[in-house]
Amino acid sequence: MGLALAVLSVIALTAVASAIASTSVYTYLGPAGTAWNQTIYQGPDTFGARYYNRVYMALDPLAVGEMCLRYHRSDLSYTAWQCQAFADIYDGTNPFYATNSSGGRLTQDPAKAQCKFYDEGGGSNEGASNVTCQTTVGLP
Amino acid sequence: MKKIIAGIAALVVAGVGAGIGIAQTQSSSAGASSASSFSALSSSGVSGNVSSVQQSMLSDLAGPAQAAQAKQLFVGSGNTKDYSISATKDSSGGFCVDGSYIAACLDQFPKSGVVYRTAMNTDGAVTSTSKQLISGVVSDQVTSLSAQIGSQLVPITIQNGAFVYVASAPGVWVDQLVATNADGSTANIAISDPNRPTS
Numbered sequence: 001m002g003l004a005l006a007v008l009s010v011i012a013l014t015a016v017a018s019a020i021a022s023t024s025v026y027t028y029l030g031p032a033g034t035a036w037n038q039t040i041y042q043g044p045d046t047f048g049a050r051y052y053n054r055v056y057m058a059l060d061p062l063a064v065g066e067m068c069l070r071y072h073r074s075d076l077s078y079t080a081w082q083c084q085a086f087a088d089i090y091d092g093t094n095p096f097y098a099t100n101s102s103g104g105r106l107t108q109d110p111a112k113a114q115c116k117f118y119d120e121g122g123g124s125n126e127g128a129s130n131v132t133c134q135t136t137v138g139l140p
Numbered sequence: 141m142k143k144i145i146a147g148i149a150a151l152v153v154a155g156v157g158a159g160i161g162i163a164q165t166q167s168s169s170a171g172a173s174s175a176s177s178f179s180a181l182s183s184s185g186v187s188g189n190v191s192s193v194q195q196s197m198l199s200d201l202a203g204p205a206q207a208a209q210a211k212q213l214f215v216g217s218g219n220t221k222d223y224s225i226s227a228t229k230d231s232s233g234g235f236c237v238d239g240s241y242i243a244a245c246l247d248q249f250p251k252s253g254v255v256y257r258t259a260m261n262t263d264g265a266v267t268s269t270s271k272q273l274i275s276g277v278v279s280d281q282v283t284s285l286s287a288q289i290g291s292q293l294v295p296i297t298i299q300n301g302a303f304v305y306v307a308s309a310p311g312v313w314v315d316q317l318v319a320t321n322a323d324g325s326t327a328n329i330a331i332s333d334p335n336r337p338t339s
Contacts, residue, residue, distance in 0.1 A: 066332055073265065080260030080270065081334045082241055097243040100263040101222055103194040116334060 068116035069098045071106070079106065081116065177249065177279045180300040181229055186211040194226040194238045201236040201245050202228050213277070213302035214239065225275060225302040240304055242275045252327040253279040254319050260335055261306050271307040272333065274314060278303065281321045287314040288328075 068083035082098045098106040180186050190198070190210040199207035210228035225239030234247040241259035249255060256276030260266055278285060278301055286293040287305055289312060296305045296317075307313070313336045317329040 068334060075265075077265035079264065080262060080266050082257060082259045083332075083334065084242075084244060084255075084257045085329075085332075097197075099197070099238065099241055099243045101240050101261070102191065103197055103224070103226070103239040103243065105197070106263060 065117060067096050069096055070114050070116075071098070072114060078114075082106070083116070177281060178227075178235055178277070178301055179280050180213055180302075181211055181227060181235055183211075183300070186213065186300050188212070190226040191224065194224070197238040197243055198226065198228050198236055201238065201243065202230040206230055206236070211300070213237075213300040214304060215299070216240075216304055219306045219308070220297075220304045223273075223275065223304040223306075225277070225304065227277065227302070237277050237302070239302070240275050241273055249279040252319055252329050253282040253321065254285065254317060254327070254329055256317065256329075258331060258333040258335070266335065269310055270335075271310050272313055272335065273304065273306050274317070274331070275302075275304045277301050278319065281323075282319045283322050284320045286318045286320075288316045288318055289314055293318065 066083050066085045068081045070081045071079045073079070079098075084096060100106040188209075188211055190207075190212050194212075195207050195210060198210050201207075206228045210226050212224065212226045214223070214225040216223040223240035225237060225242065227235055227237040229235050230245055232247065234245060236245040237243070237255075242257040244255065244257075246255060254276060255278075256274050259273045259275070260270040261273045262270050274287070278298055280301070282298070285296040285298055285303060287296055288294075294305075294308075296303050305314070313333065314331045316331055319327045319329065321327070
């Protein structure tokens with residue numbers, strides 16, 4: 001499962017990079033993880049000094065949980081977590097943008113992003129959700 | 141270009157999800173209310189004076205034509221005076237919302253009728269003076285909203301279906317939102333905020 005996920009992540013990264021290689025804007029998908037019942041997937045710890053402005057979650061119709069994003073800054077401080085709960089909404093938080101007090105994109109550059117996904121689950125066959133952080137470099 | 145990139149990424153992520161057996165289909169859930177139950181966007185009495193920042197974000201989320209029809213739902217006062225929320229319909233029958241610490245597109249409301257985001261009242265680093273902030277929108281079914289803090293219920297002002305709550309002081313954390321519906325029923329929405337220190 002882990003190996004398959006890693007391979008798929010590489011394929012995903014390659015596909016995105018190839019699709020946009022002719023532009024000055026590069027989008028990378030970070031490592032994907034899985035949150036199971038009552039667990040939190042949190043990552044990535046380090047992605048380099050890139051700038052992440054959105055996170056994606058897989059569209060799991062059984063998912064009930066919360067998606068979060070924050071930035072770690074170069075002075076070792078960090079922004080607040082921004083979290084959006086979802087329940088029976090399938091695309092309401094996808095992609096998940098962090099915004100500032102005015103509603104613009106909250107960006108911290110250079111910074112490392114951290115995403116968090118909490119899946120409440122509910123039964124033994126529920127609560128498996130895939131999540132990945134995405135970073136975009138070169139946005140104006 | 142940004143939307144193209146986002147679209148590509150979404151497709152790729154969807155492909156990854158499918159590869160590991162996660163269902164991708166969209167379906168309705170019992171009790172969820174459609175975006176049509178958000179009448180503020182259809183009201184001629186709601187201002188179209190949307191800030192350029194929110195207009196831009198809504199344009200990215202819903203497209204320029206839809207963003208041009210955006211409405212300013214919430215304009216804060218008092219301890220929410222620096223905050224605002226706008227929204228517009230999208231082309232798929234849902235709507236997109238952007239404002240203070242919230243940006244999302246929705247096809248439908250959850251059963252509770254409340255869509256919200258937890259954050260803090262700062263764009264920068266979290267400090268000892270930072271306060272919890274919760275912003276969101278509610279469907280027409282919700283007639284009032286309160287923040288439960290311990291045993292205390294703090295009313296939250298809803299303007300044209302949108303709200304921004306800011307804690308009265310640092311270290312004050314909402315345990316749950318309590319939404320009251322037109323039929324008298326209530327929905328308790330537990331708030332799990334990772335900004336809240338664990339004891």
